[in-house]
Amino acid sequence: MVRVAVDQLGSTEPSSRSTLRRFSPVRDGNSRRIPVLYAGANLACALGETVFHDLGDDPSTPAEVFRADLLALRAGMIAITVDCQLADLTDRSLANYGYRRQDVIDTEAAEYPITRRWGQHAWDTTGLAGLVWNSRRSPSELSFMLFIDPPRAADRARALSRRGHLDVVSPPEPLYDGDGLAAVMAAAAERNVTVVV
Numbered sequence: 001m002v003r004v005a006v007d008q009l010g011s012t013e014p015s016s017r018s019t020l021r022r023f024s025p026v027r028d029g030n031s032r033r034i035p036v037l038y039a040g041a042n043l044a045c046a047l048g049e050t051v052f053h054d055l056g057d058d059p060s061t062p063a064e065v066f067r068a069d070l071l072a073l074r075a076g077m078i079a080i081t082v083d084c085q086l087a088d089l090t091d092r093s094l095a096n097y098g099y100r101r102q103d104v105i106d107t108e109a110a111e112y113p114i115t116r117r118w119g120q121h122a123w124d125t126t127g128l129a130g131l132v133w134n135s136r137r138s139p140s141e142l143s144f145m146l147f148i149d150p151p152r153a154a155d156r157a158r159a160l161s162r163r164g165h166l167d168v169v170s171p172p173e174p175l176y177d178g179d180g181l182a183a184v185m186a187a188a189a190e191r192n193v194t195v196v197v
Contacts, residue, residue, distance in 0.1 A: 011076035016150035023119030048137025076172035
């Protein structure tokens with residue numbers, strides 16, 4: 001899987017930001033944030049969840065992102081080295097639960113206080129290591145949110161360990177120039193997005 005992260009985070013270093021995202025922040029029984037790591041099945045998917053996240057949903061409508069927005073971003077490939085189970089929020093499973101993709105995945109940021117509850121529910125009621133869903137921007141690909149190194153020792157056996165369960169397959173590469181920028185430009189062209197220099 002590919003993780004797009006800001007420069008100060010390592011490839012396998014989770015985020016415990018308080019910023020509201022689709023399925024986080026998640027809190028433990030002591031109200032401490034559970035560190036999470038978001039990733040995509042491939043670079044195009046990971047870019048759709050980060051760089052292209054706030055663009056319109058219709059790919060036929062032209063859109064723009066600024067090269068300057070890529071300055072602090074890097075993309076690296078990581079692998080989970082243990083078997084783990086994830087809460088399945090793929091399109092088929094959502095339908096089985098009585099929900100539609102539009103209720104959980106194809107939502108705007110204003111809906112995050114509601115969709116965040118899915119991540120909290122998975123943490124509170126299961127022993128699963130995270131969530132998996134069909135990416136908003138690349139519905140044929142999978143996106144992931146993993147619970148990493150929770151603060152309470154009692155919770156650590158049910159989550160993934162950054163150092164024990166995640167390997168760096170390819171080191172993080174800057175997205176601002178070189179091969180990283182070329183990959184962003186290729187993904188942008190497929191989505192009718194212009195990278196403004």
